[in-house]
Amino acid sequence: MSVFSINYSKINWKTALLTMLLSLLTLLTAYAFLFLKHDSDFVDLGSRLLPMSLSHPFGTDHLGRDVLTRILLGAQLTVGYAFLALLTAVAIGLPIGLIAGYKGGLLERVLMRIADTFLAFPDTIVAIVLSGLLGPGIENLLLAIIFVKWVSYARLVRSTVVSERQKEYIAMAKINGLSDGKIIRKHLFPHIIGNVLVLASLDMGKIILLISSLSYIGLGAQPPAPEWGAMLNDARPYFQSMPSLMVYPGLAIVTVVLISNVLGDYLRDKFDVKKEVQS
Amino acid sequence: MRLMTISNVDKTFSNGKQVLKDVSFSLEKGQCLGIIGESGCGKSTLARCLLQLEKIDAGEISLNGHMLHNLKNKELNPFRKNIQAVFQNPSASLNPKLKIKDSLMDPYQQYGSQKELQHFNYTSKEAYVKQLLEAVELPAQLADRYPHELSGGQQQRVTISRAISIEPEVVVLDEPTSSLDVLSQASLLKLLEKLRQQFSLSYVFISHDLAAVASLSQDMLVMKEGRIIDGFRSDEIFSQNRHPYTKELVSMF
Numbered sequence: 001m002s003v004f005s006i007n008y009s010k011i012n013w014k015t016a017l018l019t020m021l022l023s024l025l026t027l028l029t030a031y032a033f034l035f036l037k038h039d040s041d042f043v044d045l046g047s048r049l050l051p052m053s054l055s056h057p058f059g060t061d062h063l064g065r066d067v068l069t070r071i072l073l074g075a076q077l078t079v080g081y082a083f084l085a086l087l088t089a090v091a092i093g094l095p096i097g098l099i100a101g102y103k104g105g106l107l108e109r110v111l112m113r114i115a116d117t118f119l120a121f122p123d124t125i126v127a128i129v130l131s132g133l134l135g136p137g138i139e140n141l142l143l144a145i146i147f148v149k150w151v152s153y154a155r156l157v158r159s160t161v162v163s164e165r166q167k168e169y170i171a172m173a174k175i176n177g178l179s180d181g182k183i184i185r186k187h188l189f190p191h192i193i194g195n196v197l198v199l200a201s202l203d204m205g206k207i208i209l210l211i212s213s214l215s216y217i218g219l220g221a222q223p224p225a226p227e228w229g230a231m232l233n234d235a236r237p238y239f240q241s242m243p244s245l246m247v248y249p250g251l252a253i254v255t256v257v258l259i260s261n262v263l264g265d266y267l268r269d270k271f272d273v274k275k276e277v278q279s
Numbered sequence: 280m281r282l283m284t285i286s287n288v289d290k291t292f293s294n295g296k297q298v299l300k301d302v303s304f305s306l307e308k309g310q311c312l313g314i315i316g317e318s319g320c321g322k323s324t325l326a327r328c329l330l331q332l333e334k335i336d337a338g339e340i341s342l343n344g345h346m347l348h349n350l351k352n353k354e355l356n357p358f359r360k361n362i363q364a365v366f367q368n369p370s371a372s373l374n375p376k377l378k379i380k381d382s383l384m385d386p387y388q389q390y391g392s393q394k395e396l397q398h399f400n401y402t403s404k405e406a407y408v409k410q411l412l413e414a415v416e417l418p419a420q421l422a423d424r425y426p427h428e429l430s431g432g433q434q435q436r437v438t439i440s441r442a443i444s445i446e447p448e449v450v451v452l453d454e455p456t457s458s459l460d461v462l463s464q465a466s467l468l469k470l471l472e473k474l475r476q477q478f479s480l481s482y483v484f485i486s487h488d489l490a491a492v493a494s495l496s497q498d499m500l501v502m503k504e505g506r507i508i509d510g511f512r513s514d515e516i517f518s519q520n521r522h523p524y525t526k527e528l529v530s531m532f
Contacts, residue, residue: 168371169382172441175330175364176385177356186385190376273376273425 018266021259025075032072040065040073041224049242058248061231062238067245070226071252077221078228079256081138082207085145086200092146093153094196100154101161102184112158115151123148123210131219138211138227141220145207156199160191194271198264205260212253228253280308282481283329283449288338288348290321290328290505298324300505302338306449311475311482313496313513315489315528321505322485323367326453329483330364331355342449360390363442367454369434373426379437380408380422386445396446398478411440414477415470432463436470443478452484456491464488468495489532501525 044064052059058067096115100108127144134140164170164187173183212229214220221227223234228249235245283306290299298321306312316322327333329340331347340348342358350358363386366372373382384404391401398414401407409419415436426434435455442450452471456464468491475482486492492499493513501509501524509522516529 168366168368169374171327171330171332171366172364172372172438173385174332175359175362177359177389178385186381187374187377190374194376273427 014262014266014269018259018262021255021262025255025259028072029075032069040070040226042066049238049245052244059242059244061234061245065224067231067248070231071228071248074226074228074231074249075252075256077225078208078211078253081142082204082211085142085149085207085211086204088142088146089149089203090153090196090200093150093155094157094192096150097154097157098161098184098188098192101158102165102180102188104162104165108158111154115154118148118151119155121148124214127210127214127219131214136219136222138215138221138225141211141214145210149203149207152199152203153196156195157192160195161188164188164191194267198268198271201260201264201267204263205257208253208256208260282306282308282310282343283483284339284341285329286339288325288328288340289336290324290333291336298505299328299335302502302505302507304500304507304510306481306483308448309475309479309481310498311484311496313492313499314483314485314502314507315487315492315499316502317487320502322487322502323453325502326364326451326483326485329451330362331359356389357393360386360394360445361448362451363445363447363449364451364453365435365438365442365455367457369431369438369458370426372438373434375426377425378422379412379424379426379429380404382426383408383411383422383437383441383444386441390445394445398446399444411444412437414443414474415440430463431459432467435459435463435467439467439470439474443474443480446478447480449481449483452482452486454486454488455484456488457486464491471495489528501528 042065044060046064047056047060048062048064050056050060050064056066056068058071061067061070096111100111123145126148127141130140130144130147131137134143170183170187173187178186211220212227212232215227215229216233218233221230223230231249232246235242235249238245285305286303288299288302289297291297302325304312314322314325324333328335328348331340331350335348338348339346342361345358347355347358373379387401387407399407399410405422408422412419412421417433417436417440421429421433421437426437429437435458439455455471456467459467471482472495474480482495484492484495493516496513499511499513499516500507501522503524509525511518511521511525515521516525521529
């Protein structure tokens with residue numbers, strides 16, 4: 001069951017859209033890597049708020065920085081940080097859910113009540129509180145995201161394991177002398193991995209939005225980091241005269257969130273063994 | 280030759296309900312022993328106890344003279360290869376996310392190195408899986424399918440082929456035909472009988488289906504409320520000496 005093998009008879013619009021968006025992004029990043037000569041933090045007050053031109057395809061911002069460069073480098077920043085937060089949340093949530101679901105009993109109850117406690121905190125509030133306590137900055141923002149997000153993975157993995165654990169194929173695996181580790185690896189992981197990947201790719205969009213929106217209100221990335229939300233904030237005073245300064249980072253956010261959502265749908269279909277046959 | 284001995288087994292669930300009371304019987308080599316009883320009489324719990332999936336509270340279970348009931352999971356491994364099982368619901372007995380060939384490999388991957396196989400010949404995974412499927416009269420191309428692409432009867436044949444894949448001595452059949460239609464039941468019973476002779480297996484055939492049990496077993500036990508209340512040779516089922524409950528079961532059938 002390879003996720004990335006494409007069966008050409010089964011291409012649907014989702015796959016097509018996903019491929020298109022991903023190649024667009026790849027092309028843009030390649031373009032940035034090969035052709036952009038600008039430094040994202042290079043301030044040139046002589047060329048501030050320039051409209052689009054060949055040397056500045058997206059124009060320049062209020063400090064004369066090239067917008068395209070900042071957007072493309074911001075992709076690395078925003079997507080990279082979101083990915084990091086997600087990876088950490090999964091790395092914490094998955095084993096906890098696995099242990100709780102597989103072992104059951106008192107351990108399960110204790111772990112899941114702890115998880116429920118974390119669930120009580122809304123992510124925005126946690127981010128604001130952490131910024132207040134530790135000072136604003138992207139690291140503290142990531143901490144807040146991980147703090148809130150790991151719970152949903154623990155709960156997802158636990159519920160998957162609990163529903164599969166009682167089935168007879170697990171009993172058969174025990175009769176066949178498979179150790180707990182082997183049962184988890186061979187029999188439970190195929191169930192877990194699909195669910196986690198789907199949730200993670202959907203969460204990716206949410207986390208990017210969260211990072212951007214909190215950076216927009218000044219709690220996340222600090223200037224001069226070319227984070228998209230922070231760029232939106234920088235562009236606010238020039239909205240009347242230079243709306244494109246807000247449009248480009250906004251479009252970038254929309255594109256990436258869209259990709260992550262389509263990717264989530266795609267993975268869900270891909271991991272659903274039953275659906276693959278029917279379509 | 281006595282293969283398995285079960286003596287004075289008691290089992291009480293944690294909610295206080297006693298499901299097995301003083302259960303004793305023995306299984307001869309090559310024999311099919313039928314155990315019948317209505318739903319909730321403790322048949323499936325008995326099967327789980329025989330398979331060491333549940334711990335018994337009192338009594339003894341032995342295989343070839345080795346006591347099994349007081350062994351820990353790791354210590355059971357040398358014996359597990361000799362006791363296999365087929366459960367009632369074939370779709371739950373196969374991992375829906377694994378292809379048939381991967382589900383079939385579990386026993387061999389675990390015990391293949393400890394046991395010299397007589398009937399099957401392991402050269403490659405593909406060849407071995409093909410032999411397994413042939414033994415239960417299934418086409419070899421099913422190996423690459425997922426369980427939901429098979430019919431109930433085919434799924435149950437797959438679980439049977441997994442159960443015999445390392446040529447165990449005992450197979451515990453817990454309602455193996457109950458979820459199938461009448462025609463599949465008949466052909467499955469025929470297959471089980473053929474396999475028993477071919478692989479010199481012993482069966483513990485647990486079911487509420489009197490006809491199925493009677494057709495396959497040499498000896499039968501009747502269970503009621505956790506006790507074994509009657510035992511006889513299958514051809515004596517209509518005898519006047521039967522327990523009243525047995526007579527009732529027979530008359531309903």
